[in-house]
Amino acid sequence: MIYEPYYTIEFSAAACYFEILINDIPVISMETTGQVSTNIPINYAIYKSGEQLITATIKAISGQQDLNSEAALRFNVRLMDVANNEFKHVNDFAETIFEKVGKDQKTPSLTIASAFVAEIPYTLTKWNDGENLNDVEKLGEKLIAQYNNLAELLESEKYSEFIDKIKTRERNMATSMYLSASESKDRIDSLIEEAKNGFKVMPLPADTTLKFYGYGKLVTLKKSNGEPAFYLFNKETKEELMLEQMFYVPKGKTELEII
The missing domain is CATH 3.10.450 (Nuclear Transport Factor 2; Chain: A,)
Incomplete structure (x- = not known):
């Protein structure tokens, strides 16, 4: 039994502005001309147990109309149990990856959606x-x-x-x-x-x-x-x-x- 489920989203992005939302709540938005990767907590965007919707968008960086051919974003949700101040790895959910834009492909943005199932023991002001x-x-x-x-x-x-x-x-x-x-x-x-x-x-x-x-x-x-x-x-x-x-x-x- 998981007493204190702690969900995070691990991501890596390059050459784009990107935004990731959980249940239409922004958990990260950033512009990077190079590469960036990290892991951030997302529990505050999970207000009830059950299926959680992830929506991610990548856009052209400032000053450009279309996505760079190097634009990239990949992410996956991870589950830890943090009861007793211990971080015990429980599960990794499936990774989501944006396909690279072709050099001749002209598009200002791309959006992708996925989902995962979460169980939480707390109640928030919704x-x-x-x-x-x-x-x-x-x-x-x-x-x-x-x-x-x-x-x-x-x-x-x-x-x-x-x-x-x-x-x-x-x-x-x-x-x-x-x-x-x-x-x-x-x-x-x-x-x-x-x-x-x-x-x-x-x-x-x-x-x-x-x-x-x-x-x-x-x-x-x-x-x-x-x-x-x-x-x-x-x-x-x-x-x-x-x-x-x-x-x-x-x-x-x-x-x-x-x-």
């Missing part, structure tokens, strides 16, 4: 219980107002109010990742420390657009290159700290909340 965002009036204005409020809270050092805004997201993350109370607190404290030590909220970029996920029940703001539009910057170290926040409208409510 985004799919929210309202359809197409029914929300002035959604763009409301979303920008939410981002401006987050920025104001950080800039005015109202950290307890900022933490209250992200509490549902952090509770979901702690639950799905089996974090202890102290580990969950450390996650939040680390972010606040960055804000206190030189990281400042940057204005939303001019190329900011609304991006919908969760089959139309989640929304966020993104740059044109797929990065979160809400980010902090440290002028001394030249480092960026990107804060991707997903918003939804809980059933029966009218205002956006972070989840």
Whole structure:
């Protein structure tokens, strides 16, 4: 019996912008002109046991209209049991591989879908219980107002109010990742420390657009290159700290909340 199933997705990509979604929740999006490979946790995108849908897309890198002939993406889901703070390998699911684009083939993007079956012991606050965002009036204005409020809270050092805004997201993350109370607190404290030590909220970029996920029940703001539009910057170290926040409208409510 697996007491604390811990799902990750292992991937390798080259010469493309790529995005991988689990149940229409983005777990990784990145542009690489060379090669990149790693393994990342995905439990937070699994909200119920059963079949989980993976959708992956590769696109031409910035400045190009079509996919490079070297564009590549391959990935597979892995299952570990992390009970008692041990990482025990349990299973690897089938690998998915994009076919290479021919040198004479002109296409700006490719998409592929696959699935795997997961069993989870936890319960999350579910985004799919929210309202359809197409029914929300002035959604763009409301979303920008939410981002401006987050920025104001950080800039005015109202950290307890900022933490209250992200509490549902952090509770979901702690639950799905089996974090202890102290580990969950450390996650939040680390972010606040960055804000206190030189990281400042940057204005939303001019190329900011609304991006919908969760089959139309989640929304966020993104740059044109797929990065979160809400980010902090440290002028001394030249480092960026990107804060991707997903918003939804809980059933029966009218205002956006972070989840």
